[in-house]
Amino acid sequence: MMLTVAGHSAGWPVAVGGSQTVADALVRQLRALGGTVVTDTPVTDLGQVADADIVMLDTSPEAAAKILGDRLPGHVARTWRRFRRGPAVAVVNCVVEGGVPWSGHPAETAGQAVTVHLGGTAEQVAVAERECWSGRLPEHPFTLVGQPWLADPSRSVVRDGRALHPVWAYSHVPAGWEGTPRQTFDLVTEQIERAAPGFRDRVTAWTASPPSAVASHNPNNADGDIAGGASHLPQLVARPRLLHPYDTGVPGVYLCSSSTAPGGGVHFMCGMNAAERALRGPVSGRSAAHR
Structure with missing residues (x-):
């Protein structure tokens, strides 16, 4: 809901050239400040980064608990074990000739967004979301469709006189839904077809990721949940725990992922808040291990 309100209020930014350009810019800034980036080196134990003054874990609580092991205080471990995951997504990425053929009353608006x-009406969205929470695949799952070339024309190409555009889409499905890539493609594109008849005929190439593939690509997305955990009321207040959401209870180690407040729908705020918390250091008069 917060993400949708933000989108209607001010729009969502689109990085020219794709999301990779954001990562590239951040790495350049880090290197300019004397930092280094190490990849392809999984961290499975805190001992691997024992020399660091501050450790920021951009992971799920489950992964953080494994990395910290016996160092994690019992009261934090108990709280993290109560942390609940949310529904999953089934993702499709397409190359579409001529764009999405939206029809009906909102066609002009949809073609510019x-x-x-x-999702249909608010009531239909509510039914579909309840089905996901109950572990049942909705007949008409809530689906998002991205048309990034409308803001960034550099992402499109003209080949043999045909305009080819990138389109991504994902549908909300139950956590761990065991669909195949083909079933994922059919599920997601069927929802698009309802609002844009003929869409499938325009797809020239596609890839599809069921929840298992989403989780495999990024282990933080457990069971295909891309929001870092459920955003129901308790976890809006205590995410992943009350009062000290970024503290792990281990001195100098902080959690900074979307599993912390204010959640995955408010991009980058989790990391910024966690960084500010880390820079403040231990609470005066109390050790970090007992917070």
């Missing part, structure tokens, strides 16, 4: 929400 970088992100389109397909």
Whole structure:
């Protein structure tokens, strides 16, 4: 809800050239400040970074608990074990000739929007979301469609006189839904077809990721949950625990992922808040291990 309100209020930014350009810019800034980036080196134990003054864990609480092991205080471990995951997503990425053929009353508006929400009425959205929470695949799952070339024309190409555009889409499905890539493609594109008949005929190439592939690509997305955990009321207040959401209870180690407040729908705020918390250091008069 917060993410949708932000989108309607001010729009969502689109990085020219794709999201990789954001990562590239951040790495350049880090290197300019004397930092280094190490990849392809999984951290499975805190001892691997024992020399660091501050450790920021951009992971799920489950992964953080494994990294910290016996160092994690019992009261924090108990709280993290109560942390609940949310529904999953099934993702499709397409190359589409001529764009999405939206039809019906909102066609003009949908054809100008970088992100389109397909859900029907509020009541229909509520039914579909309840089905996901109950572990059942909705007949008409809530689906998002991205048309990034509308804001960034550099992402499109003209080949043999045909305009080819990138389109991404994902549908909300139950956590761990065991669909195949083909079933994922059919599920997601069926929802688009309802609002844009003929869409599939325009798809020239596609890849599809069921929840298992989403989780494999990024282990933080357990069971295909891309929001860092459920955003129901208790976890809006205590995410992943009350009062000290970024503290792990281990001195100098902080959690900074979307599993912390204010959640995955408010991009980058989790990391910024965690960084500010880390820079303040231990609470005066109390050790970090007992917070």
